Amino acid sequence: MEQLHNELKKEFQLERMILFSDAVFAIAITLLVIELKVPEIERPELSDGKLLEALAHMLPKFFGYIVSFMFIGIYWTVHHRLFGYVINYTPKLLRLNLFFLFAVALMPFSTAFYSEYLMKHVLTPVVFYTVNIILLGFFNLLMWRHIGNPKHRLSEGLSTADLKYSTFRAILVPALFTVFAFVYLMNPLLSSMLPAFVPLIMRLVKKNYEKRKIKQTIKDN
């Protein structure tokens, strides 16, 4: 009974950390919308033509909003998958998670900066956004390595192949964004479009991984 009680308390402490992270994710993903400002057109200029024009001017903002929503969503899904393996926590995991959340919470600013100057032939906002994505990937990687280390006894059911695949994915996104930043120097329009393809690339990687996993299972039996 005593042991069960302690077990439950420990589990709740872990869940608390996870739900706190979820709240940060939820706020960051919902705060993105604050950057979308309602176009203000006064009478007598007000007309549907003017409003549509104003919305067209906001296209980079909408684009940035959608891309960042997608990325925070993807990283939430990764966080969800990661903590699906976790059965215990260490002060270090708490700390790594806070650093990771720092990068998540910074996203609304990076997005606003990036989308404000999209297609305006300046590199700084692209680099800033890329650094934010690199931070996300970096702390994500450190978390996978920390929980994947069998010495720490933090995870359960995480195979070496799963771990390898997850750390590969954690590196892939920042790597792609770094490439995009370089492409930007040559072709800003092309570079701006590329982030939209990242989820597609991620899915191809995933499908490929799953196919190989099934093959492996067949071979093993």
Add this chain to the structure above:
Amino acid sequence: MEQLHNELKKEFQLERMILFSDAVFAIAITLLVIELKVPEIERPELSDGKLLEALAHMLPKFFGYIVSFMFIGIYWTVHHRLFGYVINYTPKLLRLNLFFLFAVALMPFSTAFYSEYLMKHVLTPVVFYTVNIILLGFFNLLMWRHIGNPKHRLSEGLSTADLKYSTFRAILVPALFTVFAFVYLMNPLLSSMLPAFVPLIMRLVKKNYEKRKIKQTIKDN
């Protein structure tokens, strides 16, 4: 014991997705208030008459605030009912849910846009708001169909009649809003008032469904 542990972990992973959704709902519904700006009147003009006039000017804002609060509230209730049936999750359900939350998180902007130009004889904001409601209904529909598909084994206790009724409801709201947008072309004032009747129509549909359900149960016995 091992199996129970895995079962609990799976259940927590599902709950986590639900509570994350709740946080997004809660933030979107509470962020609506940010669009209500305190009227600023300086002395010596300051008087109760001036303040009441300023509040009267804000009536479309208050109207939009209340309507959107109501809709986010209704969709939260639907989400609550939907996940009352769900016993498992798939990556696809996670993705559909994220798309649905995208439409939820966009509501504060759509509401601000819609209520800023309410009664000002422009169609664009009405269409924008309608598209947002259509997105909500569409992803809601896809979720009902996904969890209602017996192949996926995602739900429990969801009868065919319940599923039919829920998908009907998911289509009804966007359909009504599309009609409102057309009415707007002819009579903006009338059209602007109509959203307030949607919950009423929804309740009539619900009452009717419940009556038929009871009759059916009586017939069956």
Add this chain to the structure above:
Amino acid sequence: MEQLHNELKKEFQLERMILFSDAVFAIAITLLVIELKVPEIERPELSDGKLLEALAHMLPKFFGYIVSFMFIGIYWTVHHRLFGYVINYTPKLLRLNLFFLFAVALMPFSTAFYSEYLMKHVLTPVVFYTVNIILLGFFNLLMWRHIGNPKHRLSEGLSTADLKYSTFRAILVPALFTVFAFVYLMNPLLSSMLPAFVPLIMRLVKKNYEKRKIKQTIKDN
């Protein structure tokens, strides 16, 4: 097993409603801070004297912030106590709770409006704030009555005396605020100070209730 599963699902559905409410409370209480704007003083005027002066000008804002934090905090405590008795939910309880949360979510606006014009001899913001407090009290009262009604079988361990006391408290706060609004007509300064005494009055009422409860228990034995 099946029954236990359903029981747990029902309980989670109830908890979900509670945690959703908590998120709205948490956001409303934290959004209050947005109304506190950093005073902007440029060089060469910048000095500690100027900054202190600016902070002194913000005193009504700080006062409004603290009072509203206190009230949202108090109503959260009441909500916490109320749902401590609840063991089931009805669609009506969901709806009442949403209406209650509407009043909670409106608080940041009412507070900003109220504190912007505090001590400036206008009645409108005071009335607006009072109406918001009345809405809070009203929906709180409806919830107590709904869960307290034995027909609905929603609560457990809620004695008639507890229910009476809770409904009395639910009415007391709006009643006090209505009085304050009338006092305001005669003496704005005094009226503005009064909200700060509400928690004190509430505690006196509580102490008195607890004393009487203990006496009753002694008499009963």
Add this chain to the structure above:
Amino acid sequence: MEQLHNELKKEFQLERMILFSDAVFAIAITLLVIELKVPEIERPELSDGKLLEALAHMLPKFFGYIVSFMFIGIYWTVHHRLFGYVINYTPKLLRLNLFFLFAVALMPFSTAFYSEYLMKHVLTPVVFYTVNIILLGFFNLLMWRHIGNPKHRLSEGLSTADLKYSTFRAILVPALFTVFAFVYLMNPLLSSMLPAFVPLIMRLVKKNYEKRKIKQTIKDN
């Protein structure tokens, strides 16, 4: 069964208070980003040089953002540790927790005020920020003492040494900040840098405590 049910209800009520606190922490820590405003540079002045210059001007803002993120993170970790011992709650604990959350929710304002005037030779914002940190430490201290008091039977597994160490830590941070405020009078630049060292000092204190604890355990056996 009845007893188990009551036990679970009580536990959920405690968890609700904790998750509500987490939501406030999460919102406060994520709202910090709102103070980071995207630099607005119009064409034809727009260039990477100008943007980098604008970012350089924002350095105090970034510094304030990071320091406050760190402190809210640290206090969340402390709150997480504190409630790891708690097994029950009293109305007083609810109240102390609300006061503590008041200080947490004020942090975005204090941070904005502090970082707006960093390095500008004014003392008021530094004092304001220090007072906020003192409030955090003070209510944290009161909570440790309240749950640590064996009379209240609120905690489990909290040794006298742990309690002493935790109360010491609760006092240490405000004490350090008070020193920084005095240093500020003599050397603003140095003082502004000092907060960044607090986590380092905290870790040294922690390591030292853990070392002594291990020694003690060895001696005891």
